[in-house]
Amino acid sequence: MQNSKWVDVAIVGAGLAGITCGQTLRQSGYTVAILEKSRGLGGRVATRRLMATCADHGAKFVEPQGEQTQQLIQQLCDRQLLQPWTAPIWTVDAAGTLTPTEPTPRYVAPEGMTAIAKVLAEGLDIRRQQRVVEIKSIDAQTWEFTTDSGEALPLQARSLVLAIPAPQAVPLLEPLVAKGLPTAVLETVRKAMFDPCITAIATYPAEQAAAWHRVGALQPLQHPVLRWVSRESQKRSMPGHEVCVLHSTPAFATQYIDAPTLETAGRAMLQAGAAWFPGMEKPQQLQLHRWRYGFARSPDPMLEPLPHAKTPIPLVITGDWCRGSNLESAVEAGVRAASLLEQWLNSGHD
Template sequence: MVNSDVVVVGAGIAGLICAQRLRQMGHRVIVVEKSRGLGGRLATRRLSSGHADHGVRCLEVQGALTQGLIDRLCKCQILQPWVDRIHTFDRSGILHLDDSPQPRFTSATGITSVAKFLGTGLEIWHGQRVKGITATAQQTWDLTLEPTGAPSASRLTANALVITIPAPQALALLEPLLHQGLAPDRVAMVRSVKFSPCITSIAAYSAVQQPIATSLPWRAVTFLDDPDLDWVAIDSSKRPDAPCPTVIVQSTARFAKEHLETSDLQRVGQQLLERATVLASWLAAPEVLQVHRWRYAFATQPLPVDCVVADYPLPILCGGDWCGGGDRENGDFDQKHAKFDTRGLRIESALRSGLSAAEQLGMKFQGISLEAASQAVSLSNLKVGAMLAETIDQI
């Protein structure tokens, strides 16, 4: 059994920035992540011809936190500018270029490079799923782990717990704690969060197609009121030395819900490519096709708070990009087709949620109750921006 001050469940943006902040406060922090990589939906798929970003498409400024992160990553040459304008394919089949520029940033080595930067110096246990949580008589959290990759310790204890996985997965860990005194209203808050899915086709093409791909008038296209397609991008355009075209096609939530439980994802992925031929006929004939199912792609009903906090029976906080609630309040949510555009506040919310959780837990370790800490922590944009700058400057 291994003991830690804090265990963070989930190595997405919120979990990583929270763990960094707590580590820099002097606490021992262990991040438990079920997959082999980092970043959650900051995901890059490796291909024989290179790689492709099949989750988060790119980074763009959504507020003070994303601005600070992008500035620092550009300075470190981890991020580079990609496009200032993207196209929209409207319901009449016409492509329109964005009227106003909105710089988008990517990494030549894949968007997961952002997560690798945020994970620098952290103790991360990969390939470990948290199967259960129990509060012990010794006033610690006891976590039972189930290896999804390389075996490691099957038990882990901590004085405090931060859960930053998608809300439905967090709920499965929280509900058994109700009989140990976890406040029902906190569990109800997590239960109220709703997500929509997405299916992503990752397609690689022959090098013969590279001149054709580079001559296209668009690099990325969003679809307006399409029942199936949400996004198509020449992902290889993020890398000037790419030997052949790689294309990402992402579905609407409506399409994903219809096909989410299918046993033949290849067929569904091919269907998306065939729909994308409205942009270029050769998209239907890849040399390689991989398909990824994002069950929890977009928080369609997020919480209005930065994180969910409970102080009994032991400190436990929950957060992620499903906190903050900015998307619906800013009108980015399209109820008819259940999707978010790329101007949503997901990454901004994730950073804010992780920093807020760390700040409140830091106060708890100084002897302040989480209830008092939650009331005391009022993170203005200026303050939270300074916290992020201080945190990433020490990475």
């Protein structure tokens, strides 16, 4: 393809795993391009802008989960992008008993959780709103990409990382079996399982929260509808209004995940939350988001090494679902994918 940009590594997906992989490779001297289907980046490290503030409608906070997240927390705190979150978090059991959770180090981003992704992505070539629907190996030397517009991208790469949920990777991988991709790689990716989640972001007048002062966040246990409710005003200043984020259970989300509109689901979630937060069923504004691949079910055992193939051209599949289902898993999976590719690129694919 004439006038194509040629890179060492193309990465499909700008979630934490993809960004971490790309940044690791870039810092090792490789040329990298990341293709992302949406306008944002960070995947489930997501922030919704509303009114004069924002709400985290994906990852709720950051906590030390291992070496990778400890380093990340330190890096972001040094840049004053994270701050400790000390608001009380309570659990509520099936009998309605509220119990405070043990205080543990938790951190939030005053500017929203996407600040994490933006830092990790600094200096990377990220092409947004590029939904890849087909990948091809050209003469067993380079990868080429077609988007949902039907056009081939002016980009060629000598290796590829798919850093997207496994169900989205499968249709990209299936045609490659005839080109030499080992069937075992495709079958490993097919086995990955995910649970859906519906998220509601609800806005209220500031005075509505007068009866909610005890709780910064609530974690219902064995509840049929909700698995998390948080007050975003406990994370950052929200003068004049209150914002709550509610996450559904997988079972509840499964009922509505393919519905044309999520309005009914959202109203049911607010009605459930009103059992603990009086007046929650009457928001000023309600926004809804469906996470079709909201929570990865941890592989057992976790995939080690990551699904990969050297033929027809170097390819690695990665994501938090390869290692677990949290931020530590995502960052670790990205680092491991970069390490594997570096070995191949340094050895001429042998």
